[in-house]
Amino acid sequence: MNHPAKSIRTFIGAKNFEESTRFYQTLGFTVKPLSKGFSLVTVKENICFYLQDYYFKEWCENCMIFLEVEQLESYWEAMKVLGLPDKFKGVKLSTIKHEEWGSEFFLHDPAGVLWHFGVFKNN
Template structure:
């Protein structure tokens, strides 16, 4: 059966909800509170996820999201200029890596959630 889906949204945790909210706002994402300790974070129309005030080290440090972007070099440069590792404890930004399938770089958020930003060949 084919379902007429409109979007898919994952849930991610936060070690410090306020800090994670500021982190995602600094990235340029729109954070809309839905209830206490629970927000909808919008990257772009229909590209969203839920941020919650819940932390489990094992869960957060094993959560990964992949965001496909149009121009990886420009996206990485814009990300680098933000100075996220200097502004948020635990945040790490990698260099761009070339893979057989395409290119990507990594960003760990303040709770340890691993973001992959990439382009496919």
């Protein structure tokens, strides 16, 4: 079957919608409000997700997103300089972990959503 897909977007929740909006803007993502409590967050063309003013602790804290990036080490350094854990309650930034499949680091957003930023060895 041929899937005529152009993009894929997930929905994530926000414990405090305004704080999560500021968090993603500080991260350098573009946040475009679509309606009250609902925004399109763009990382790069066709790499987007929806941020919604909805919080269910168990869902948010079990939600994970993997973003493949180029030059992981320099991306991590740029992320570290932002000082996100000092600016936003509950935000945690890990160090880079090296695995058999590749490398990654983790970032928890203010609602507990776990971001994986990584590179694959053989893609």
